[in-house]
Amino acid sequence: MDxxxxxxxxxVEWTDDSxxxxxxxxxxxxxxxxxGARLVVRESQTAxxxxxxxxxxxxxxxxxxxxxxxxxxxxxxxxxxxxxxSPFKAEVYFVTTxxxxxxxxxxxxxxxxxxxxxxxxxxxxxxxxAARVVDPAxxxxxxxGTDPQFRTEEVQEYLRQLIxxxxxxxxxxxxxPMLDLATRQDGLGVKLAGVLTEELAPxxxxxxxxxxxxxxxxxxxxxxxxxxxxxxxxxDLDQYTRFQAANAIGDAARNPGGGAGEGIGLGLGVxxxxxxxxSLNPQQVPPAPAAPAPAAPASAVPxxxxxxxxxxxxxxxAQQGPYDSAALAGLIGAGTLxxxxxxxxxxxxxxxxxxxxxxxxxxxxAVPxxxxPQS
Numbered sequence: 312m313d314x315x316x317x318x319x320x321x322x323v324e325w326t327d328d329s330x331x332x333x334x335x336x337x338x339x340x341x342x343x344x345x346x347g348a349r350l351v352v353r354e355s356q357t358a359x360x361x362x363x364x365x366x367x368x369x370x371x372x373x374x375x376x377x378x379x380x381x382x383x384x385x386x387x388x389x390x391x392x393x394x395x396x397s398p399f400k401a402e403v404y405f406v407t408t409x410x411x412x413x414x415x416x417x418x419x420x421x422x423x424x425x426x427x428x429x430x431x432x433x434x435x436x437x438x439x440x441a442a443r444v445v446d447p448a449x450x451x452x453x454x455x456g457t458d459p460q461f462r463t464e465e466v467q468e469y470l471r472q473l474i475x476x477x478x479x480x481x482x483x484x485x486x487x488p489m490l491d492l493a494t495r496q497d498g499l500g501v502k503l504a505g506v507l508t509e510e511l512a513p514x515x516x517x518x519x520x521x522x523x524x525x526x527x528x529x530x531x532x533x534x535x536x537x538x539x540x541x542x543x544x545x546x547d548l549d550q551y552t553r554f555q556a557a558n559a560i561g562d563a564a565r566n567p568g569g570g571a572g573e574g575i576g577l578g579l580g581v582x583x584x585x586x587x588x589x590s591l592n593p594q595q596v597p598p599a600p601a602a603p604a605p606a607a608p609a610s611a612v613p614x615x616x617x618x619x620x621x622x623x624x625x626x627x628x629a630q631q632g633p634y635d636s637a638a639l640a641g642l643i644g645a646g647t648l649x650x651x652x653x654x655x656x657x658x659x660x661x662x663x664x665x666x667x668x669x670x671x672x673x674x675x676x677a678v679p680x681x682x683x684p685q686s
Contacts, residue, residue: 334461406447446515
């Protein structure tokens with residue numbers, strides 16, 4: 312029946328029932344399209360007419376009449392020496408010119424670029440792009456050939472490799488810091504679309520849209536950036552250290568079975584307590600001595616007692632006092648106040664060891680030494 316039907320004049324047309332066919336060849340018996348065949352080209356299509364092995368014409372949307380050497384029945388009879396097969400082959404390839412928007416791309420291996428702030432970094436990226444045929448004749452000559460049904464899957468891997476090859480150059484020459492890439496993805500996509508369109512011009516394909524969905528870093532670099540962000544939020548490095556110490560204490564408390572964790576948590580807690588006490592001591596101002604009472608007439612009230620010196624001492628990172636000289640002598644006898652103990656009184660610019668303050672140092676000579684041990 313195909314042989315008999317092949318003797319009639321054809322109506323050459325194609326309605327695409329797929330979403331991934333780029334080129335489709337009209338299925339004519341032995342590729343012998345007859346003289347006067349009617350060609351119907353719809354919107355989003357072009358038709359490439361191949362006559363006797365050569366591209367004869369490219370037809371845009373519309374209706375056309377084809378002229379070939381194949382006449383109904385006569386061409387078959389003239390081909391008796393070829394086994395009644397016409398030597399005048401004529402073919403029509405329909406090429407889809409709409410955009411194919413379901414194409415994905417991604418970097419299997421990271422792209423190494425040089426960042427002005429972080430040095431060498433490895434980047435991964437993925438996204439989508441759209442492709443369309445702009446030169447059907449070039450597509451047939453360079454990619455599709457005589458394939459009766461050329462699909463996107465046959466060219467998608469080639470396009471992906473081309474994209475990844477151009478992506479490294481685009482990122483390296485963009486001059487955009489890594490932290491600003493998210494705000495420049497649209498610009499990079501437009502740039503890459505132009506570069507890829509120019510690169511694919513010899514095969515008749517253009518890339519009208521190129522989308523970068525995400526640019527990511529290795530997990531360890533992302534973790535370092537997160538730590539740096541937390542430090543920036545904390546602001547003061549000293550406060551951040553205290554915050555970390557508090558977290559360590561909490562982790563150790565939640566792990567009662569770990570002896571090492573308890574020791575580390577206890578050590579951090581003591582160190583943090585001492586540090587906080589030391590930071591608070593300079594900020595405390597001792598109370599001012601009480602103002603003397605108003606003087607009474609000399610004949611009725613005895614003169615006021617001389618003002619006792621008020622001393623403050625630092626023991627174990629904590630402030631104690633005030634003490635007068637007699638109380639200091641008692642502290643020396645008890646061993647609480649030593650020559651290295653820090654002391655301070657109103658009028659001093661800062662805390663000093665007791666042996667460097669004459670009024671306190673002389674108290675050590677007034678206190679008898681401890682008794683020798685009994686034999």
